[in-house]
Amino acid sequence: xxxxxxxxxxxxxxxxxxxxxxxxxxxxxxxxxxxxxxxxxxxxxxxxxxxxxxxxxxxxxxxxxxxxxxxxxxxxxxxxxxxxxxxxxxxxxxxxxxxxxxxxxxxxxxxxxxxxxxxxxxxxxxxxxxxxxxxxxxxxxxxxxxxxxxxxxxxxxxxxxxxxxxxxxxxxxxxxxxxxxxxxxxxxxxxxxxxxxxxxxxxxxxxxxxxxxxxxxxxxxxxxxxxxxxxxxxxxxxxxxxxxxxxxxxxxxxxxxxxxxxxxxxxxxxxxxxxxxxxxxxxxxxxxx
Amino acid sequence: xxxxxxxxxxxxxxxxxxxxxxxxxxxxxxxxxxxxxxxxxxxxxxxxxxxxxxxxxxxxxxxxxxxxxxxxxxxxxxxxxxxxxxxxxxxxxxxxxxxxxxxxxxxxxxxxxxxxxxxxxxxxxxxxxxxxxxxxxxxxxxxxxxxxxxxxxxxxxxxxxxxxxxxxxxxxxxxxxxxxxxxxxxxxxxxxxxxxxxxxxxxxxxxxxxxxxxxxxxxxxxxxxxxxxxxxxxxxxxxxxxxxxxxxxxxxxxxxxxxxxxxxxxxxxxxxxxxxxxxxxxxxxxxxxxxxxxxxxxxxxxxxxxxxxxxxxxxxxxxxxxxxxxxxxxxxxxxxxxxxxxxxxxxxxxxxxxxxxxxxxxxxxxxxxxxxxxxxx
Numbered sequence: 001x002x003x004x005x006x007x008x009x010x011x012x013x014x015x016x017x018x019x020x021x022x023x024x025x026x027x028x029x030x031x032x033x034x035x036x037x038x039x040x041x042x043x044x045x046x047x048x049x050x051x052x053x054x055x056x057x058x059x060x061x062x063x064x065x066x067x068x069x070x071x072x073x074x075x076x077x078x079x080x081x082x083x084x085x086x087x088x089x090x091x092x093x094x095x096x097x098x099x100x101x102x103x104x105x106x107x108x109x110x111x112x113x114x115x116x117x118x119x120x121x122x123x124x125x126x127x128x129x130x131x132x133x134x135x136x137x138x139x140x141x142x143x144x145x146x147x148x149x150x151x152x153x154x155x156x157x158x159x160x161x162x163x164x165x166x167x168x169x170x171x172x173x174x175x176x177x178x179x180x181x182x183x184x185x186x187x188x189x190x191x192x193x194x195x196x197x198x199x200x201x202x203x204x205x206x207x208x209x210x211x212x213x214x215x216x217x218x219x220x221x222x223x224x225x226x227x228x229x230x231x232x233x234x235x236x237x238x239x240x241x242x243x244x245x246x247x248x249x250x251x252x253x254x255x256x257x258x259x260x261x262x263x264x265x266x267x268x269x270x271x272x273x274x275x276x277x278x279x280x281x282x283x284x285x286x287x288x289x
Numbered sequence: 290x291x292x293x294x295x296x297x298x299x300x301x302x303x304x305x306x307x308x309x310x311x312x313x314x315x316x317x318x319x320x321x322x323x324x325x326x327x328x329x330x331x332x333x334x335x336x337x338x339x340x341x342x343x344x345x346x347x348x349x350x351x352x353x354x355x356x357x358x359x360x361x362x363x364x365x366x367x368x369x370x371x372x373x374x375x376x377x378x379x380x381x382x383x384x385x386x387x388x389x390x391x392x393x394x395x396x397x398x399x400x401x402x403x404x405x406x407x408x409x410x411x412x413x414x415x416x417x418x419x420x421x422x423x424x425x426x427x428x429x430x431x432x433x434x435x436x437x438x439x440x441x442x443x444x445x446x447x448x449x450x451x452x453x454x455x456x457x458x459x460x461x462x463x464x465x466x467x468x469x470x471x472x473x474x475x476x477x478x479x480x481x482x483x484x485x486x487x488x489x490x491x492x493x494x495x496x497x498x499x500x501x502x503x504x505x506x507x508x509x510x511x512x513x514x515x516x517x518x519x520x521x522x523x524x525x526x527x528x529x530x531x532x533x534x535x536x537x538x539x540x541x542x543x544x545x546x547x548x549x550x551x552x553x554x555x556x557x558x559x560x561x562x563x564x565x566x567x568x569x570x571x572x573x574x575x576x577x578x579x580x581x582x583x584x585x586x587x588x589x590x591x592x593x594x595x596x597x598x599x600x601x602x603x604x605x606x607x608x609x610x611x612x613x614x615x616x617x618x619x620x621x622x623x624x625x626x627x628x629x630x631x632x633x634x635x636x637x638x639x640x641x642x643x644x645x646x647x648x649x650x651x652x653x654x655x656x657x658x659x660x661x662x663x664x665x666x
Contacts, residue, residue, distance in 0.1 A: 193456075200412040201456050242449075268449075269456040270495045278500075 009035040009051040012090045016049065016097055019088070028102070033060045033165060038102055046102035047083070051095055060165045061096055067164040068098065070139045078132035078160050080152075103160055105153030108218065112148055117218045119256050125151070125159050126215050126260060127283040132161040133211065134276035137204035140170045144202075146210035147189040148217065170203060187236045188223065189213045192267050195240040205269040208279060212264025212272075216249065219258060224249050224265050242267035257286050292611040293344065295506065295526035297321060301330055303527060303607065305337060308583045311611030314342035316506065316524050317396060319365070320357040328394055344435065345396040346467070346506070347387055350405045364390040364402075374404055380421050388428045398433040400467045400506075401425045409441030409471075415457045423462045435504060436463035442472035442480060445488030455495035466496055468505045468520075477560070477645075479652035480511045486659040490518035491666070497521065510558055512610060513625065516617035517660050525610045527603035550602040552588060553609045554579055558629045558653055560606070563592060565643045572641045573632070582608050619664065626657045 017024040023040040037049045052061035072082035081101040088095050144166040152160045166184045185194050191209035193201035216224040224245045225238045250262045260282040266272045273279040293314040298321045334341050352369040359365045364387040372379050383402055391399045401422035406414035422436040438458050493503050502521040512523040551560040556576040579585050584605035591598040633650030
């Protein structure tokens, strides 16, 4: 985001806090189309205020807000609590803002910068995000950008799936142009169907693949399709070409009790877990084994 | 292991034939009978064969208002000849009408409606089939829905087509799939395109492994391949000793026409004409399955008495189908095809030639290849 936008949105957030009786604390990060601020509620509880940029990226903001509204109807411990959606006028411009719970435990990228997760932690992470995906799938939504940056933690360690800016509603027509070589998302974590922009094959199993990659990375520090000497571009090319992941990593995951990962990263959606309940059951079996 | 009888013209008696009790279900068709006749049939099934599963197939495959009794059915759209079948609203109406018919008839299960697409190479028809299947399931909570999937034999020769279609179909909320293979093969000819057969076998395998039970409809003797691939069930009807699921199958011959009687021989995986039966008997006899088949003896008697045995031929084929279906697996199919290939080679070496030029067992070799390559993939 451009510095002038950052500054403008911070002013909007501050004005919004003042109007709502909230205490503005600090910036908590920004993305391509929004900025997030840490604020305190009337009782001192930490909250996140998101201010969405006006203009070209309104569509993404609308997607995220729409998805959060849908998901908030159900609610889940591994999805952020969505508290309010507001329209706020500042300097003659109307901005869209949301108030969500503030997740104090950092994100998975930060956790992994300190080292791999233990196998037990990976199992818990896999189970929790699988449950979040069940709620997302129930609403016909596909997150499309699951990666360590978008998995945050509560202070009690519960993993929470965040950032629905690329969410797609399967009940609505796709907005991605068919001629594009890739669909939206972060290529390093994306499923083959996403990398190849095969829109007919995108569903919750696309998220399942990205979660599988994320979990493999958390457990072993490498992408499951990575062969020795591969850089990120080669890995992405292997996934897009639907090559098989190296057998040794799959064997290792199975030996370590992380067998669900091997199925989650199958090149074709039909090879993965069919429904979220199947994935959750697989992780529960691992947990109890 | 489950075999289904596919109801067709004058086939009610076959469902109740005590010698054909190897069938676990009947697929009801609205083409040859009207709603009242099907309701009567269902009542009789409930009374006499309570264990038989009844599945209603709405038969929208080739929309044409001039097909048998179809236009008399309330689920059959009045505007079928002019409708925009890409319209979701049109399908919603079809689903609603079908729900009313199903609630009224109360079969055990229903196949989702689907139209045979003009081309199979696009994913759109499959996405639509699944959408309609899900719509029907949502509307019919208390009657299980079989997700109808129509695949083109030629389309299935394309690399990875099975993976793509299976990925779309496995999105269906219905855990049972009614798979129909569409081809343009001539009547009485076996499906024999190795790549297409392998593609369909792989599709069955992917769906079954993913948790969807596949019932392959409109089968003939190629059922052995679908069973080798792991299909839960296969369905056939009395005419499928001769005819396949093609557009022409649904266009009745204008002049009617007499049918020739056929004998099915597992030793060759072939349908034999009367003179061939004699030829094969002289050249080594018949399989155990044929000798166990209660209709074999009847045909022999009818042949001896120079009586017509067309309908006994249907029964002999139907008995074999259910019998083989119940014992077929990858290993038994491989062994059976290998043995049949050997018999055909022996016949060729000894100039044992069948009456029909094309009845030379060439498809058995293709089927062997399909199974071998399917297994090694």
